[in-house]
Amino acid sequence: xxxxxxxxxxxxxxxxxxxxxxxxxxxxxxxxxxxxxxxxxxxxxxxxxxxxxxxxxxxxxxxxxxxxxxxxxxxxxxxxxxxxxxxxxxxxxxxxxxxxxxxxxxxxxxxxxxxxxxxxxxxxxxxxxxxxxxxxxxxxxxxxxxxxxxxxxxxxxx
Amino acid sequence: xxxxxxxxxxxxxxxxxxxxxxxxxxxxxxxxxxxxxxxxxxxxxxxxxxxxxxxxxxxxxxxxxxxxxxxxxxxxxxxxxxxxxxxxxxxxxxxxxxxxxxxxxxxxxxxxxxxxxxxxxxxxxxxxxxxxxxxxxxxxxxxxxxxxxxxxxxxxxxxxxxxxxxxxxxxxxxxxxxxxxxxxxxxxxxxxxxxxxxxxxxxxxxxxxxxxxxxxxxxxxxxxxxxxxxxxxxxxxxxxxxxxxxxxxxxxxxxxxxxxxxxxxxxxxxxxxxxxxxxxxxxxxxxxxxxxxxxxxxxxxxxxxxxxxxxxxxxxxxxxxxxxxxxxxxxxxxxxxxxxxxxxxxxxxxxxxxxxxxxxxxxxxxxxxxxxxxxxxxxxxxxxxxxxxxxxxxxxxxxxxxxxxxxxxxxxxxxxxxxxxxxxxxxxxxxxxxxxxxxxxxxxxxxxxxxxxxxxxxxxxxxxxxxxxxxxxxxxxxxxxxxxxxxxxxxxxxxxxxxxxxxxxxxxxxxxxxxxxxxxxxxxxxxxxxxxxxxxxxxxxxxxxxxxxxxxxxxxxxxxxxxxxxxxxxxxxxxxxxxxxxxxxxxxxxxxxxxxxxxxxxxxxxxxxxxxxxxxxxxxxxxxxxxxxxxxxxxxxxxxxxxxxxxxxxxxxxxxxxxxxx
Numbered sequence: 032x033x034x035x036x037x038x039x040x041x042x043x044x045x046x047x048x049x050x051x052x053x054x055x056x057x058x059x060x061x062x063x064x065x066x067x068x069x070x071x072x073x074x075x076x077x078x079x080x081x082x083x084x085x086x087x088x089x090x091x092x093x094x095x096x097x098x099x100x101x102x103x104x105x106x107x108x109x110x111x112x113x114x115x116x117x118x119x120x121x122x123x124x125x126x127x128x129x130x131x132x133x134x135x136x137x138x139x140x141x142x143x144x145x146x147x148x149x150x151x152x153x154x155x156x157x158x159x160x161x162x163x164x165x166x167x168x169x170x171x172x173x174x175x176x177x178x179x180x181x182x183x184x185x186x187x188x189x
Numbered sequence: 190x191x192x193x194x195x196x197x198x199x200x201x202x203x204x205x206x207x208x209x210x211x212x213x214x215x216x217x218x219x220x221x222x223x224x225x226x227x228x229x230x231x232x233x234x235x236x237x238x239x240x241x242x243x244x245x246x247x248x249x250x251x252x253x254x255x256x257x258x259x260x261x262x263x264x265x266x267x268x269x270x271x272x273x274x275x276x277x278x279x280x281x282x283x284x285x286x287x288x289x290x291x292x293x294x295x296x297x298x299x300x301x302x303x304x305x306x307x308x309x310x311x312x313x314x315x316x317x318x319x320x321x322x323x324x325x326x327x328x329x330x331x332x333x334x335x336x337x338x339x340x341x342x343x344x345x346x347x348x349x350x351x352x353x354x355x356x357x358x359x360x361x362x363x364x365x366x367x368x369x370x371x372x373x374x375x376x377x378x379x380x381x382x383x384x385x386x387x388x389x390x391x392x393x394x395x396x397x398x399x400x401x402x403x404x405x406x407x408x409x410x411x412x413x414x415x416x417x418x419x420x421x422x423x424x425x426x427x428x429x430x431x432x433x434x435x436x437x438x439x440x441x442x443x444x445x446x447x448x449x450x451x452x453x454x455x456x457x458x459x460x461x462x463x464x465x466x467x468x469x470x471x472x473x474x475x476x477x478x479x480x481x482x483x484x485x486x487x488x489x490x491x492x493x494x495x496x497x498x499x500x501x502x503x504x505x506x507x508x509x510x511x512x513x514x515x516x517x518x519x520x521x522x523x524x525x526x527x528x529x530x531x532x533x534x535x536x537x538x539x540x541x542x543x544x545x546x547x548x549x550x551x552x553x554x555x556x557x558x559x560x561x562x563x564x565x566x567x568x569x570x571x572x573x574x575x576x577x578x579x580x581x582x583x584x585x586x587x588x589x590x591x592x593x594x595x596x597x598x599x600x601x602x603x604x605x606x607x608x609x610x611x612x613x614x615x616x617x618x619x620x621x622x623x624x625x626x627x628x629x630x631x632x633x634x635x636x637x638x639x640x641x642x643x644x645x646x647x648x649x650x651x652x653x654x655x656x657x658x659x660x661x662x663x664x665x666x667x668x669x670x671x672x673x674x675x676x677x678x679x680x681x682x683x684x685x686x687x688x689x690x691x692x693x694x695x696x697x698x699x700x701x702x703x704x705x706x707x708x709x710x711x712x713x714x715x716x717x718x719x720x721x722x723x724x725x726x727x728x729x730x731x732x733x734x735x736x737x738x739x740x741x742x743x744x745x746x747x748x749x750x751x752x753x754x755x756x757x758x759x760x761x762x763x764x765x766x767x768x769x770x771x772x773x774x775x776x777x778x779x780x781x782x783x784x785x786x787x788x789x790x791x792x793x794x795x796x797x798x799x800x801x802x803x804x805x806x807x808x809x810x811x812x813x814x815x816x817x818x819x820x821x822x823x824x825x826x827x828x829x830x831x832x833x834x835x836x837x838x839x840x841x842x843x844x845x846x847x848x849x850x851x
């Protein structure tokens with residue numbers, strides 16, 4: 032082989048090796064960090080699209096509306112729990128230890144990220160309520176479609 | 190009346206941009222000198238037209254003209270004047286007007302500041318910019334008109350700007366970011382013009398380099414500002430969330446960073462040319478993709494305000510046209526580009542190639558992480574989210590070879606480097622950087638983690654290598670004190686750019702490894718102690734702002750019994766939108782920030798409070814500022830500025846190279 036070809040072969044093969052290593056690592060990292068989104072009903076009865084139920088211990092995201100009167104606080108710490116509901120029969124309890132976002136209210140759509148603790152309970156490490164009152168993640172909006180008290184004040188005012 | 194004039198000048202600008210696209214191209218094709226020269230005039234006229242529109246919208250905001258729908262939804266008479274002004278770009282319509290205004294600004298800059306370029310080339314570049322402007326004007330006029338009236342029933346007062354955006358950060362963050370986004374259009378236009386011409390030479394790289402650097406500089410500052418804004422305004426002390434919209438700005442930055450390095454090789458050595466062109470096309474295409482993702486509402490994000498499907502479709506169509514068209518042109522014309530230079534495997538060219546490969550790998554990671562959730566949902570597998578850990582892990586892996594090669598790379602010679610010659614300097618750099626790491630961690634780290642050691646080492650590896658390289662270059666021919674004065678601006682630019690990255694790496698490492706975050710319940714009179722700091726919750730006072738009310742929590746902070754700060758953490762309720770907002774109290778310092786944010790008031794009267802200790806977080810933004818300063822130095826380099834020398838010098842070379850390529 033002449034030196035030029037040798038150089039090319041070296042460059043090409045190192046590129047391919049690097050690329051496949053990168054893709055392998057990426058897929059591996061991805062596998063561990065993809066969180067599926069569920070509605071409360073899907074947690075109990077399996078996903079609408081595939082029918083798969085989440086396993087206990089699985090990391091996931093859940094979106095739904097905070098049930099009125101379900102927020103319970105621990106008097107000593109920042110521990111709090113509340114129930115999330117959707118437009119079907121789902122109802123799931125979320126446990127959280129930390130500061131709830133400014134826009135967290137009963138009757139408001141929220142998203143929580145956490146680990147499934149039991150069939151209908153989630154240990155959340157993050158609770159998100161979106162910054163704009165009128166704005167709601169499309170998944171949550173879908174899950175709440177047709178529910179009475181979903182409408183926010185500003186929408187009612189219009 | 191005024192808004193109608195604004196709308197009229199906007200339409201005028203649209204027509205002018207169309208002419209700016211067609212006329213010069215026609216002139217270049219037929220050799221019609223008048224048509225070629227018209228490019229500059231049309232660009233200037235277009236700029237004047239769109240600048241009038243922008244000024245009129247800004248003025249209408251200042252005088253609270255709530256008959257304009259956009260102003261009524263995004264402003265309020267109680268807002269101070271500077272927020273009314275920045276509210277111009279506070280939502281979809283106005284931010285697009287800012288976009289086209291800045292695009293016209295870059296166009297006119299090209300028209301006025303490229304006197305030494307062949308007039309045909311300038312005509313082509315301006316024509317491409319005209320095409321881009323035309324597309325965006327159509328978009329603004331057809332789908333997002335900021336001048337639409339609410340007559341005859343207009344509101345007495347506006348619905349206020351989203352409180353998150355009523356902040357100094359918003360006054361400057363979007364213009365900076367957009368300057369960067371839009372600025373890549375110039376590099377794009379240069380690349381397309383060169384492809385149309387079928388001539389890509391070192392002169393092309395030389396012209397396009399300062400423009401690319403300017404855009405990159407703005408983008409760097411814009412992203413850093415966004416990160417800083419998120420840190421103090423969103424109230425939970427994070428500085429980067431891998432939010433899809435952040436990613437949308439980060440992707441052009443990665444491509445742009447690859448581009449400025451690859452341009453350097455193309456200019457100096459005449460190799461990597463077709464790759465550089467591809468990068469120039471990608472950087473702007475990614476800016477467009479970012480715009481599409483943000484503006485079409487397909488993303489779930491803090492930034493997504495518009496979710497009108499026609500808007501999404503329009504941008505998607507434009508995106509396909511621009512990206513598809515440019516790639517097609519590239520496919521046809523790129524084969525004509527021949528790189529003439531030769532280089533060995535061990536050479537600075539190879540080092541810069543590695544830089545590009547790693548940057549593109551990072552780009553692919555971000556692209557994948559951003560688009561995969563969309564794809565996953567569209568093919569019916571349900572919604573997913575890709576968490577921060579994915580990005581964090583990937584970037585932790587990628588930064589290691591990147592930083593190591595960066596430190597070594599600038600020591601390599603062009604063309605060919607004897608590896609044996611590097612043994613001594615590398616050993617020295619290694620020893621010095623290990624020593625610095627140990628010393629630094631001994632002073633500042635409360636305990637050790639592997640990642641902390643790794644990150645700090647990488648940072649110091651770069652710093653020591655940069656310093657050593659400066660020393661080597663300076664003592665090459667002269668004594669150090671004399672030689673260091675003789676180093677060119679470009680050289681300093683490189684050093685500062687790399688130094689900035691090192692500072693940022695150290696900042697990120699320290700913040701991520703040694704931050705202390707306490708979310709606790711505190712009543713007035715309580716206190717909490719950690720890291721030698723004692724936070725005492727003194728009292729809560731009512732708060733009365735121009736368009737908000739609320740409470741302010743006052744904390745006294747003592748370090749080793751000595752009072753060092755009194756911090757005021759605010760909880761605001763914006764009266765018009767009834768929206769609560771957290772204004773964190775921050776005691777900033779070069780080696781640490783103290784951060785207090787009020788959460789909610791609990792039923793028993795105590796407050797949920799976040800108290801954070803963030804070591805070295807300022808370095809995360811200091812780094813990009815240093816990088817941007819480096820960029821500024823490069824733009825000011827004499828070889829891009831002085832007309833005389835270059836005008837005479839570059840013309841013959843371009844002709845020669847043009848002949849060779851043809």
